[in-house]
Structure formats: C-alpha cells, structure tokens
Amino acid sequence: MNLKQLSEHLGLSQTTVSRALNGYPEVSDATRKKVLTAARLNNYSPNTRAKGLATGRAWAIGHIIPISTKHEMVNPIFGDFIAGAGESYAAAGFDMTLRLAEDDHIETLYREMAAKRNVDGILVQGPAMDDERVHILQDLGMPFAVHGRASSATTAYNWLDVNNSRAFERATNFLLDLGHQRIALINGLEHMDFAYRRRGGYETALSARGLAIDPQIMRAHEMTERYGYTSTRDMLSQPNAPTAFLVSSIIVAIGVRRAIEEAGLKMGQDISVITHDDDISYFRNGEEIPLFTATHSSVREAGRILAQILIDQITNPTAPPVHRLLEAQLMVGQSTGPAPGRT
Amino acid sequence: MNLKQLSEHLGLSQTTVSRALNGYPEVSDATRKKVLTAARLNNYSPNTRAKGLATGRAWAIGHIIPISTKHEMVNPIFGDFIAGAGESYAAAGFDMTLRLAEDDHIETLYREMAAKRNVDGILVQGPAMDDERVHILQDLGMPFAVHGRASSATTAYNWLDVNNSRAFERATNFLLDLGHQRIALINGLEHMDFAYRRRGGYETALSARGLAIDPQIMRAHEMTERYGYTSTRDMLSQPNAPTAFLVSSIIVAIGVRRAIEEAGLKMGQDISVITHDDDISYFRNGEEIPLFTATHSSVREAGRILAQILIDQITNPTAPPVHRLLEAQLMVGQSTGPAPGRT
DNA sequence: ACAAATAACCAAAGCGCTTTGGAGATTTTC
DNA sequence: GAAAATCTCCAAAGCGCTTTGGTTATTTGT
Numbered sequence: 154m155n156l157k158q159l160s161e162h163l164g165l166s167q168t169t170v171s172r173a174l175n176g177y178p179e180v181s182d183a184t185r186k187k188v189l190t191a192a193r194l195n196n197y198s199p200n201t202r203a204k205g206l207a208t209g210r211a212w213a214i215g216h217i218i219p220i221s222t223k224h225e226m227v228n229p230i231f232g233d234f235i236a237g238a239g240e241s242y243a244a245a246g247f248d249m250t251l252r253l254a255e256d257d258h259i260e261t262l263y264r265e266m267a268a269k270r271n272v273d274g275i276l277v278q279g280p281a282m283d284d285e286r287v288h289i290l291q292d293l294g295m296p297f298a299v300h301g302r303a304s305s306a307t308t309a310y311n312w313l314d315v316n317n318s319r320a321f322e323r324a325t326n327f328l329l330d331l332g333h334q335r336i337a338l339i340n341g342l343e344h345m346d347f348a349y350r351r352r353g354g355y356e357t358a359l360s361a362r363g364l365a366i367d368p369q370i371m372r373a374h375e376m377t378e379r380y381g382y383t384s385t386r387d388m389l390s391q392p393n394a395p396t397a398f399l400v401s402s403i404i405v406a407i408g409v410r411r412a413i414e415e416a417g418l419k420m421g422q423d424i425s426v427i428t429h430d431d432d433i434s435y436f437r438n439g440e441e442i443p444l445f446t447a448t449h450s451s452v453r454e455a456g457r458i459l460a461q462i463l464i465d466q467i468t469n470p471t472a473p474p475v476h477r478l479l480e481a482q483l484m485v486g487q488s489t490g491p492a493p494g495r496t
Numbered sequence: 497m498n499l500k501q502l503s504e505h506l507g508l509s510q511t512t513v514s515r516a517l518n519g520y521p522e523v524s525d526a527t528r529k530k531v532l533t534a535a536r537l538n539n540y541s542p543n544t545r546a547k548g549l550a551t552g553r554a555w556a557i558g559h560i561i562p563i564s565t566k567h568e569m570v571n572p573i574f575g576d577f578i579a580g581a582g583e584s585y586a587a588a589g590f591d592m593t594l595r596l597a598e599d600d601h602i603e604t605l606y607r608e609m610a611a612k613r614n615v616d617g618i619l620v621q622g623p624a625m626d627d628e629r630v631h632i633l634q635d636l637g638m639p640f641a642v643h644g645r646a647s648s649a650t651t652a653y654n655w656l657d658v659n660n661s662r663a664f665e666r667a668t669n670f671l672l673d674l675g676h677q678r679i680a681l682i683n684g685l686e687h688m689d690f691a692y693r694r695r696g697g698y699e700t701a702l703s704a705r706g707l708a709i710d711p712q713i714m715r716a717h718e719m720t721e722r723y724g725y726t727s728t729r730d731m732l733s734q735p736n737a738p739t740a741f742l743v744s745s746i747i748v749a750i751g752v753r754r755a756i757e758e759a760g761l762k763m764g765q766d767i768s769v770i771t772h773d774d775d776i777s778y779f780r781n782g783e784e785i786p787l788f789t790a791t792h793s794s795v796r797e798a799g800r801i802l803a804q805i806l807i808d809q810i811t812n813p814t815a816p817p818v819h820r821l822l823e824a825q826l827m828v829g830q831s832t833g834p835a836p837g838r839t
Numbered sequence: 840a841c842a843a844a845t846a847a848c849c850a851a852a853g854c855g856c857t858t859t860g861g862a863g864a865t866t867t868t869c
Numbered sequence: 870g871a872a873a874a875t876c877t878c879c880a881a882a883g884c885g886c887t888t889t890g891g892t893t894a895t896t897t898g899t
Contacts, residue, residue: 154611155855166879171857181877198611202548203855206884211545213593220579227575227796229778236570239561239596248614249594250556253582268497268541271591378779404778407750411787414757435572435747436721444754453570498885509849514887524847546885549854 154195163191174199213248214238214463215272217263219279221256226375228279229404230431230452234300237456238276245464247273260289267293274467276300276459281344296470298463300455301346311466313459313477317347320448320481321354321399324427327446327483328397329362332492333425337370337388337395339381339405348373348401351429355399370395381408389416389424396492400428403436406445410488426488429481443486450481497538506534517542556591557581557806558615560606562622564599569718571622572747573774573795577643580799581619588807590616603632610636617810619643619802623689639813641806643798644689654809656802656820660690663791663824664697664742667770670789670826671740672705675835676768680713680731680738682724682748691716691744694772698742713738724751732759732767739835743771746779749788753831769831772824786829793824 160170165184173180173188180188191197205211216235235249242249250272254262263286266272274296277286284303287310298311328336338355341348352373356366369391372384381400388395389412400406406428413420420426430438430447432454438445462475503513508527516523516531523531534540548554559578561570578592585592593615597605606629609615617639620629627646630653641654671679681698684691695716699709712734715727724743731738732755743749749771756763763769773781773790775797781788805818 156857157855167856168858168880169878172878175857179877184877196607196611198608199857200549200855201612201614202545202554203884204857205545206543206549206886207855207857209884218579218582220583227579227777229572229575231575231578232570232572235594236561236563236596239594240563243596251578251582251592251594253579253586264539265541268539269544271544376778379783411753434570435719440722499887500885510886511850511888512848515848518887522847527847543885546854547887549856550885550887552854 154197155200156197159188159191159195159197162195163188209270211271211273212246213250213272214242214460215250215252215266215275216278217259217266217275218251218253219256219259220253226377229376229402229433231278233431233434233453234278234456236434237451237453237458238460239456241457241460241464245461247464259286263289263293263295267295274298274463276463280346282346282349283344284346296463296466298459298466300459304346304349309474309476311459311462311474311476313455313462313479315347315450315455315479315481317350317481318354318357320429320450320483321351322358323354323483324399324448325355325358328399328425328427328489329358329364331397331425331489333395333397334364334492335367335370335393335395336397336399337385338372339384339398339400339409340371340373341376341401343373351401376402376405378404378408378411381405381410382412383408385409385412386415389413389418396423397425397427397489400426403428403430403433403438403445403447406488421487421490423493425490425492428488430484438486439484443484444488446486446489447484448481449484450479455479497540498543499540502531502534502538502540505538506531552613554614554616555589556593556615557585557803558593558595558609558618559621560602560609560618561594561596562599562602563596569720572719572745572776574621576774576777576796577621577799579777580794580796580801581803582799584800584803584807588804590807602629606632606636606638610638617641617806619806624687625689625692626687627689639806639809641802641809643802647689647692652817652819654802654805654817654819656798656805656822658690658793658798658822658824660693660824661697661700663772663793663826664694665701666697666826667742667791668698668701671742671768671770671832672701672707674740674768674832676738676740677707677835678710678713678736678738679740679742680728681715682727682741682743682752683714683716684719684744686716694744719745719748721747721751721754724748724753725755726751728752728755729758732756732761739766740768740770740832743769746771746773746776746781746788746790749831764830764833766836768833768835771831773827781829782827786827787831789829789832790827791824792827793822798822 156167160167170188173185239249277297277299280299280301280303283305287303287306290297302312302314340352343349359366370388374380398409400409406426409426410420413424418424427446430449432451438447499510503510513531516528582592620640620642623642623644623646626648630646630649633640645655645657683695686692702709713731717723741752743752752769753763756767761767770789773792775794781790
C-alpha cells in the first residue's frame with residue numbers, strides 16, 4: 154500500500170493524506186482521524202527512500218567501524234555503546250547504519266557517504282590522539298559527534314567523554330593512600346586518546362607524591378584478557394615487583410587476576426587491582442560487593458547521551474557544539490587492600 | 497554533484513552517464529572512460545535514496561536487536577558476529593541497518609520495515625525454540641536468514657548453525673572418558689534453541705553410558721560471568737559435588753574458574769571444565785595452549801557466511817533456502833584432566 | 840547499392856513521497 | 870450584505886536516479 158493507493162481508497166488527494174499523516178494544520182480533525190485509522194488498518198508506512206528523496210533527510214545515523222587488517226579486534230564495549238545509542242535513535246525515529254571500513258579507507262568512505270547522502274550524521278568512536286576523522290567530517294560539513302576526544306582538533310565539535318585523567322589520578326591516589334608504592338599501569342594503546350589521558354592521570358598522581366615514573370611497570374597494548382595475563386605475569390616476576398595494578402579495562406583485569414592467582418597470590422590482599430569498568434552488560438562488576446575496585450562509567454549511558462546530542466545537532470544545525478565530560482565513580486570492591494607489610 | 501550536473505558537465509545525457517557508470521553495454525569504451533574519470537574527479541556517488549527509489553532496492557540489510565525490559569543484556573558475541581557479517585555486506589555494497597526493539601514490538605517493527613522498504617532483507621539472531629520471527633518474515637515475504645535455528649518452524653528457510661548437540665555430546669564424552677561421573681551443565685537460557693540442543697547432547701551422552709540425569713547439577717540462565725561464579729560455587733558446596741563442568745560460554749567459564757579457585761581447588765586438576773568458545777576477539781582462548789578445553793566455533797566466520805547466504809538470496813530470490821551446519825572443533829586446553837582418584 | 844542489423848546516444852516517464860501555489864467553501868468583519 | 874479572512878482541500882512540480890522506447894549514424898549482408 155502506498156500513498157497513492159491510500160488516498161484513492163479514501164477519496165482524498167495525496168496532498169491531504171500526506172498532510173494529515175505528518176500533522177500539518179491544513180486538515181480538518183475529522184479527515185485526519187479518518188486518514189490515521191485507514192493508515193493503521195492498511196498497515197501503511199511511507200516508503201523511506203521516497204520520503205528521504207523528497208525531504209532531503211535520510212533518517213539514519215552512520216557508525217563506521219574501523220577494521221584494521223593488523224589486529225582484527227572488535228571492541229568489547231561496542232555492543233553496549235550501540236545499544237545505548239540505539240535507544241535514542243529508536244525514540245527519535247532514526248535508523249543506525251553500520252559500515253565496516255579498513256583504516257586507510259575511512260576518508261574515502263566518509264566522502265562517499267556524504268555524497269550518497271544516506272546518513273544525516275556520523276557518530277565517531279574510539280578517537281586516536283591525532284585522529285583525522287574530525288577534520289574530514291568538519292571539512293565535509295557533515296554533522297557528527299565523537300565518543301571521546303581527539304586532542305589534535307582545534308575547532309569545536311560535539312563530544313562526550315569520561316574524565317579519564319581525573320579517574321586514573323583518583324585511582325592512583327587511592328592506591329597510594331593504601332600504602333602502595335610500586336603501582337603498575339596496564340593501559341590501552343596509548344595513541345588512543347583515552348589511554349593517553351589515563352596515563353596522564355596516573356603520572357600526575359605519582360609525581361605529586363614525589364614518586365618516580367618507572368617504564369618497567371607500565372604497559373600499553375590492545376585490551377585483551379591475554380594481555381592482562383602475560384603482562385602481569387611478567388611484572389610479578391620482576392625483582393622489584395609491583396604491589397598494585399591499575400588496569401584500563403575489566404577484560405584485561407580478568408587476565409591480571411588470572412596471573413595473580415597463578416602466582417599463588419591473593420588479589421585484594423597480596424596484590425591490589427583497580428580497573429576501569431565500562432559497565433559491560435555481560436560482565437557486571439557492581440552487584441553486591443564488586444569483584445574489582447573500579448572507576449565506573451556506563452558506556453551504554455554514554456551512547457544514549459551522545460546519540461541524543463547528535464540528533465539535536467541534526468535537528469538544529471545552527472546550535473553550537475556540545476561537550477559533555479562525565480565523571481567516573483570510584484567504587485570500592487574486593488580487589489584492593491593495604492599494601493603488604495603495612496597492615 | 498548529482499547526475500544532472502555531471503552529465504551537463506560532460507555534455508552527455510543522464511541516460512548515457514548512468515549507463516556508463518553501471519556497466520551497461522550501450523556505451524562506447526571511450527565515453528565510458530571519460531564518464532568514469534569525471535565521476536571520480538568530481539567525487540560523484542549516486543544518491544542512495546534516489547537510486548533505491550528507482551530500482552526498488554534499498555541496498556541495506558536489517559538487523560533487529562531485541563531489547564527486553566527485563567534483562568537489558570547485550571549479547572557478548574554481538575560485536576564479532578556483526579563484524580563478520582559486515583565484511584560480507586561491505587564487499588557486496590550493502591549497508592547494515594540496526595534497530596533496537598522491545599520484545600513485544602518486534603512484529604510491528606518487522607511489518608513497518610517491510611512497508612517502509614528500507615531494507616532488502618533481515619538477519620535474525622538468537623532464535624528461541626518457538627521463535628515467531630520466522631513465521632512473521634515468511635508471512636511478509638521478506639528475505640531473511642537465521643543465525644541458529646527455530647525448531648518450531650515447519651517450512652524451509654535460510655539458516656546457519658553450529659552443531660550444538662553434537663558439540664556437547666562430544667564434550668561430555670570427553671569428560672566421561674577421563675573418568676568423570678558427576679558432570680555439571682551450566683547452560684544458557686533453555687528456551688533458546690542453541691541451549692536446548694546443547695542440553696540434548698549432554699543428556700544423550702550421559703544416557704548412552706547409563707548415567708542418570710541429575711537436575712541438581714544442571715543450570716540454565718543468562719550467560720554472565722556472575723552466573724558462572726554463583727552456580728559453580730553453589731554446586732561445589734553440595735554433598736555430592738561435580739568433578740567436571742560443561743559450560744555454554746567462555747564468559748560464564750571465567751566465573752566458573754573464579755569459583756573453583758576461590759574454593760581452593762585447581763582447575764584442570766581437581767575440577768575439569770569444558771566450555772563452548774565462540775572465538776570472541778577480545779577473549780581469545782586458543783593462543784599457545786588454550787586456557788580452557790573448548791568446543792570452538794568462530795562466530796565471526798558464522799556472520800560472514802550467513803550474510804553471504806542472505807545476499808545470495810536477495811540477489812536470486814527464486815533459489816531454494818540454504819542450510820549450513822558447522823561442526824565445532826573440540827580443542828584441548830589446560831582446564832581438563834583425569835577425574836580425581838583415577839590418576 | 841540497398842535493406843537490415845548494430846552501435847551509440849537521448850527524451851521522457853516513473854519510482855513514492857513532500858510541498859508550493861492555488862481554488863472553492865465557509866465564516867468573520869464592519 | 871459585500872469584502873476580507875479563514876478553512877479545507879487539490880493539481881502539479883520536484884527530489885535524483887533508472888529504464889523504456891525511441892532516433893540517428895554506421896556497419897554488415899547479399
């Protein structure tokens with residue numbers, strides 16, 4: 154059933170039917186009611202492509218997932234972030250259009266999407282320090298919003314981020330207060346903006362207490378369980394082994410925990426661990442007494458908010474860019490305790 | 497730049513330019529070359545909506561993510577599956593359109609998507625035993641493919657599944673051969689088709705050796721780490737505690753392992769564990785010696801293949817439905833060993 | 840050398856919607 | 870009671886593409 158058929162069926166013009174459905178005032182209440190019920194009965198929904206052609210709006214937001222040939226890794230937070238964003242999209246009637254793209258084709262793809270006009274805006278995830286995507290999108294005049302920040306960008310744009318440096322500074326201080334002096338950092342890849350900022354927070358806290366920054370107990374890598382395991386195992390076997398670990402993801406923290414126990418030590422007693430916790434739905438940390446002491450921030454909530462920011466920008470293109478900095482909660486769990494030999 | 501502008505720029509008709517770009521033969525090689533370079537130079541890509549309107553094809557595949565209000569859980573395999581499917585879509589020039597939908601709105605949404613014609617087909621994930629989605633889609637005449645099977649469906653449709661019953665039967669036999677007599681099952685929700693089949697395999701293997709099926713050591717629940725932990729902890733404290741665990745997901749297995757170690761036992765010695773392993777990219781089990789003995793099957797590969805099946809179906813609608821049953825590999829890792837007291 | 844076939848191009852219709860620019864009919868204003 | 874304003878509706882253009890049904894040259898067949 155299309156508009157033409159529906160309007161013939163009703164004995165009205167397409168104009169009137171269209172206006173009735175879209176809530177324009179030039180239609181009597183009686184007619185509108187008739188049109189609406191007829192539409193429902195006949196299961197009519199306007200053809201998206203025709204509507205898009207006519208209005209110049211795609212009613213879709215693009216998410217481009219970078220897929221490097223080197224490490225074909227899917228971000229564990231991807232699903233939850235998408236779920237959050239999807240909630241906002243669904244509420245506003247937008248679809249989410251996903252594309253995979255190899256790292257070096259992203260610019261081409263952005264330009265292509267802009268030319269094809271099949272999305273009204275783009276949501277950028279996982280920005281690197283010197284991320285070029287921000288520049289490209291600004292250049293193309295395509296509305297966009299970033300989950301995280303790209304430090305290299307000079308002009309304003311929409312973003313939402315967790316206060317990563319503050320979170321890791323607080324976590325480090327928490328460990329220092331417990332008497333830990335050798336605190337290891339198991340970070341994400343440090344060309345990523347969030348990881349860079351986290352290291353910053355860690356270093357700030359150490360420096361503030363006059364402690365040296367020791368590259369021997371600092372790692373940066375893609376955040377897998379195995380990475381947590383191997384790097385912790387290695388560091389624990391060093392002569393001057395750390396008594397605490399600051400970890401960038403709960404996935405990695407699971408590996409850290411495995412190495413600790415395999416070494417015959419007890420997490421929360423012999424070794425303390427604080428991890429960042431994105432509140433991944435299949436790995437909740439926070440029920441009852443959390444397993445890990447963590448800097449907690451819901452990535453799903455982030456998706457929800459950021460998607461709304463982007464929708465607002467699309468709806469109202471002249472509004473100034475919006476920034477949103479979320480503070481992570483420091484939640485105490487079972488994985489931290491006083492440094493050994495200090496009761 | 498649109499077709500009209502491009503054709504004016506070239507001094508050709510829109511017809512000729514369109515045909516040149518789409519590879520029709522009614523165009524001389526010289527003209528075609530001219531058109532193609534001009535298109536590249538001017539960064540021309542046809543407007544998706546206009547093209548779709550004219551061809552009746554959306555060049556997009558729909559994925560509907562059910563989001564129940566009860567348990568707002570995002571499937572951990574979601575990301576990797578999407579990544580696999582996305583590879584096939586990208587290669588064939590299709591976009592992926594995601595929508596979230598609450599359980600009881602799925603039918604409405606399917607009908608709406610069919611009416612709006614903004615997807616050419618739908619990929620169904622996580623079918624339940626009596627999944628209604630298959631019926632609805634068959635009813636709507638919308639091409640679709642299912643990851644898994646819906647046992648209730650009577651007529652043929654496209655699906656790809658892992659041989660779950662065979663996998664769990666083999667895994668159970670493997671444990672039995674090691675001398676284990678008390679084997680616990682930590683399954684997914686058993687109204688889900690895959691979980692039902694896995695239990696079938698487990699029970700078949702036990703029955704074949706004349707062993708009783710004991711509900712005391714069988715659990716079914718949403719597959720979180722916490723679920724693995726609590727159910728294992730409970731079962732280990734039972735009088736006649738199991739010596740082996742058969743687990744439905746590596747996420748759950750991590751929780752199982754936590755409970756085992758917390759009880760002061762050693763996985764692979766005191767207690768054996770076999771888990772199903774979907775080869776999730778951030779939690780690889782298989783490097784060097786796998787942590788867990790596992791029934792292994794790549795969900796990313798599954799996404800890749802199934803997406804291709806759906807594309808084929810869309811391209812060639814009269815072809816008969818395709819079924820594909822993948823066998824899981826039984827990979828031996830560190831988590832299994834002979835039953836205690838049996839060297 | 841002439842009809843038939845082929846090559847290379849084009850004008851215009853059509854996909855299903857929104858929106859502009861009216862046109863009657865009814866109500867309000869003075 | 871005539872002019873103005875307000876309602877309620879409609880015909881037709883336009884969004885950017887594909888495709889049908891030509892037309893005009895150029896080759897081919899005999």
